[in-house]
Amino acid sequence: MPEQAEGTAGAPTHEIRDFLRRRREEIAQRWADEPLFRAVFTVSRDEAVEAGKSVVDALAHVADAARVEDPDAAGFTEVREQLARMGAARSRAGLSAAQVSGELAALRPPVENLLVADLPQDAPAEHVRDCVTTLSVLMGTLRVVVMQTALSEGQALIDRQRLQLLEVATPVIKLWDGIVAVPLIGTLDSARSQVVMETLLESVVEQQARYAILDITGVPTVDSLVAQHLMKTVAAARLMGAECIVSGIRPAIAQTMVHLGLDLGTVVTRASLADALKYVLHELGVGIVTPGTNGAVAR
Numbered sequence: 001m002p003e004q005a006e007g008t009a010g011a012p013t014h015e016i017r018d019f020l021r022r023r024r025e026e027i028a029q030r031w032a033d034e035p036l037f038r039a040v041f042t043v044s045r046d047e048a049v050e051a052g053k054s055v056v057d058a059l060a061h062v063a064d065a066a067r068v069e070d071p072d073a074a075g076f077t078e079v080r081e082q083l084a085r086m087g088a089a090r091s092r093a094g095l096s097a098a099q100v101s102g103e104l105a106a107l108r109p110p111v112e113n114l115l116v117a118d119l120p121q122d123a124p125a126e127h128v129r130d131c132v133t134t135l136s137v138l139m140g141t142l143r144v145v146v147m148q149t150a151l152s153e154g155q156a157l158i159d160r161q162r163l164q165l166l167e168v169a170t171p172v173i174k175l176w177d178g179i180v181a182v183p184l185i186g187t188l189d190s191a192r193s194q195v196v197m198e199t200l201l202e203s204v205v206e207q208q209a210r211y212a213i214l215d216i217t218g219v220p221t222v223d224s225l226v227a228q229h230l231m232k233t234v235a236a237a238r239l240m241g242a243e244c245i246v247s248g249i250r251p252a253i254a255q256t257m258v259h260l261g262l263d264l265g266t267v268v269t270r271a272s273l274a275d276a277l278k279y280v281l282h283e284l285g286v287g288i289v290t291p292g293t294n295g296a297v298a299r
Contacts (some may be wrong), residue, residue: 012127016115017063020056020228023114028052030110034104040089047271051086058137068138071123071145083142084149093266097147108139170196172203178210179280181273185218193229197236204242211280212237215273217248227262234267243268243283247276 020027031037032048040286041048061075062068076083090100119128136254139163170192173181180203182196214233216222222230230246237244247270249257270276281288 011066012130013063013066013068016068016138017060018132019118020063021117023118024056024060026114027056027111030114031055031107034106036086036090036100036107039093041087045239046133052084054082054144059142060147062141063134063138068134069141070251071141071148073141076142076145080145080149083146087146087149087231101143101147103235104143105139107142108136111135111139170199172199174203174207174293175213175277176281176284176286178208178284179213179277180204180207180209180211181213181215181277183215183218183273186227188219188226189227190225193226193233196229197233200233201236201240204237204240209242211245211283212242213247213276213280214244215247215276217250217256217273219248219253222253222256224260224262226261227257227264231264231267245270245276245279247271247273 028049029052031052032041032045037048037052041051045108058075058079061078062070062073063075065073065075066072067075087100090103091097095103107149112132112135115131116128170182170184173183175181180200182200182203184196186192188196200214203209204212212228216230219226234244234246245268246264249269249271268279270279278288
């Protein structure tokens with residue numbers, strides 16, 4: 001792109017800077033009618049105009065630094081959060097990334113038309129072309145900034161939702177005074193295991209639990225990594241003053257553990273959640289009373 005050294009009179013970047021500052025109000029007014037601004041800022045048109053002015057100021061700042069091709073230019077910093085909200089709002093409205101990019105591209109023609117009209121009638125064609133090219137590059141960089149920020153925000157939202165799903169999928173159930181249980185279903189990975197540990201420990205403190213049951217009946221496979229996570233959870237519970245029992249050890253899982261050479265000798269294990277609860281109640285000295293066949297009761 002043809003461009004003179006920074007500070008030279010008539011340099012395209014500085015001409016664009018001056019143009020943006022001079023026509024700031026008109027640009028913001030035109031942008032306020034574009035779908036991107038009109039659909040995001042719905043309280044009033046004035047709100048959309050003010051948002052447009054902020055973006056114009058940022059573009060002028062970037063042009064002043066002659067960094068029109070740099071998405072990391074300092075000028076974008078002050079509006080990056082606003083741009084992220086705009087991109088995220090359109091994504092939540094059901095627009096694809098390509099559609100959001102198209103709305104951003106629609107911001108260039110109104111500015112370009114103003115620029116061409118603003119340049120002196122006798123300006124050399126080459127100078128006009130350089131200014132228009134510089135503006136096009138600057139607007140293209142704005143699109144990149146918005147899309148990058150929107151994607152980052154989208155990933156952050158996905159990560160938050162994933163964590164929320166992990167927490168929902170890891171309920172802690174109070175079975176008895178001093179007894180809590182965590183029924184695990186699905187695959188255990190590092191992230192979920194961390195959630196399991198944190199959730200269980202918080203429940204141990206809140207419920208003042210003496211026993212915690214980790215039921216893995218719904219865990220399809222147990223490998224060395226899963227076993228390590230279980231051992232860490234058991235050890236953490238012990239540090240909090242609770243004994244941890246692992247239940248749901250099915251025959252296939254038991255064989256896998258043997259083949260892997262996993263040592264769970266220090267961990268109390270039971271075949272089912274019912275067996276684990278029975279063990280804990282016995283440890284607490286609680287008797288289990290069941291009705292007999294003749295109406296009597298048996299312990």
